[in-house]
Amino acid sequence: MNLDRRKFLKTSGAALLPAMIPVSSVLAMGTSAAPTGPAVKFFGDGEMFEPVDYLAELQKFQTATGIGRDRYGMGGSIEALERKFTEITGKEKAVFMPSGTMSNQLAISVLSGENTKVIVQETSHVFRDESDAAQTIFNKRLVPLAKDAAYFTGQQLQEGIAALKEAEAFKTSVGAVSIENPVRRADGRVVPLEEIKKISAYCRSNNIGLHLDGARLFLASGWTGVSIKEYASYFDTVYISLYKYFGAAAGAMLCGPREVMDKMAHLVKVHGGAMYGNWANAAMALHRMEGFEARLQNAIQASKAIFAALNKLPGVKISTLDGGTNIYTLDLDKEIDRKKLRDTLRESNILMPIPDGDRAMLMVNETLLYQPVEYIVNTFKKGL
Numbered sequence: 001m002n003l004d005r006r007k008f009l010k011t012s013g014a015a016l017l018p019a020m021i022p023v024s025s026v027l028a029m030g031t032s033a034a035p036t037g038p039a040v041k042f043f044g045d046g047e048m049f050e051p052v053d054y055l056a057e058l059q060k061f062q063t064a065t066g067i068g069r070d071r072y073g074m075g076g077s078i079e080a081l082e083r084k085f086t087e088i089t090g091k092e093k094a095v096f097m098p099s100g101t102m103s104n105q106l107a108i109s110v111l112s113g114e115n116t117k118v119i120v121q122e123t124s125h126v127f128r129d130e131s132d133a134a135q136t137i138f139n140k141r142l143v144p145l146a147k148d149a150a151y152f153t154g155q156q157l158q159e160g161i162a163a164l165k166e167a168e169a170f171k172t173s174v175g176a177v178s179i180e181n182p183v184r185r186a187d188g189r190v191v192p193l194e195e196i197k198k199i200s201a202y203c204r205s206n207n208i209g210l211h212l213d214g215a216r217l218f219l220a221s222g223w224t225g226v227s228i229k230e231y232a233s234y235f236d237t238v239y240i241s242l243y244k245y246f247g248a249a250a251g252a253m254l255c256g257p258r259e260v261m262d263k264m265a266h267l268v269k270v271h272g273g274a275m276y277g278n279w280a281n282a283a284m285a286l287h288r289m290e291g292f293e294a295r296l297q298n299a300i301q302a303s304k305a306i307f308a309a310l311n312k313l314p315g316v317k318i319s320t321l322d323g324g325t326n327i328y329t330l331d332l333d334k335e336i337d338r339k340k341l342r343d344t345l346r347e348s349n350i351l352m353p354i355p356d357g358d359r360a361m362l363m364v365n366e367t368l369l370y371q372p373v374e375y376i377v378n379t380f381k382k383g384l
Helices: 005-011 014-020 051-064 075-088 100-112 154-167 193-205 217-224 228-233 264-270 279-289 292-310 340-346 366-370 373-383
Strands: 095-096 117-121 141-145 176-181 207-211 237-241 252-256 316-319 329-333 358-364
Touching: 005 279, 014 292, 051 279, 075 228, 075 252, 075 279, 095 100, 095 264, 100 117, 100 176, 100 207, 100 237, 100 252, 100 264, 117 154, 117 228, 117 358, 141 154, 176 193, 176 292, 217 237, 217 292, 228 373, 292 316, 292 366, 292 373, 329 366, 340 373
Parallel strands: 117 141, 117 176, 176 207, 207 237
Antiparallel strands: 095 252, 237 252, 316 329, 329 358
């Protein structure tokens, strides 16, 4: 089952929507009284702040560290964030980008140079969700591999490139390969590290640029144990989102070799992405990145305990996905009263997608740490 985030709430039951009203006070940690703080949410990759909470988080960072104002991406918190990402990824230079789409498109364009073909996963964001920007703006022809699959193998890449050479009368070269990891349209599944190594070796030996759409790379790292730096080492450029789990309202980071990244400021400007000030997004990302990997690991351990306990209940089955990250399946027997379960959870400020039919998708994120495991499990039991 592929997850389309735009249809997620609809397929998880419309009754979830009224429960998404934010609560901004500090969460009570007891296991008996109903909580009065932010909700535990089994959807989304991380906390997405409402404006009042966003401002409160920024004030925490201002008090502790101080927010530095940038001017067109120069200086201040932007510069601090770029330094942070060069450390995390091991790349020579990092540049703030207004969006992931711009990060992907500019990286692919520069890496491929005058060559017109770019190999992508058929399920990737670059191929499915970027409005044909590669073709219409950058004059690149996207060649998709591995239809409906999370990834293509190193062997499939070589065979695909060989097939292009055989099939086309007028030869044009492949200039770049783009890989998304993890793949959201494949329910957050990861590309196996061994295949990444093979693809990287092939691209480097054939002078083909390799880009990583790592919007959710911290999730891949959290579930596989492969460090961000190791993942990035196999690619020329890597993009990481600032809003999917770091809480920023927008923004992305693109990292890579200096000779590539030095071209980005001009390209961002000519494509309309230069903004006078980005300090609010950069400061939030800096604030929320501190300790994030530890919090994510704690959330993963909490989810294991929660799911193990729920799987002991009659009529409930929560399953991992092969090669998955933070997305799990929830199956309920038809005899279970969906409305009662959903309402009971919601009354206790636990927002869990309850399927109207047989299956829903649950997502693990750091909001699971807002309440003790026992509280979440006992509330679910009460709902049954």
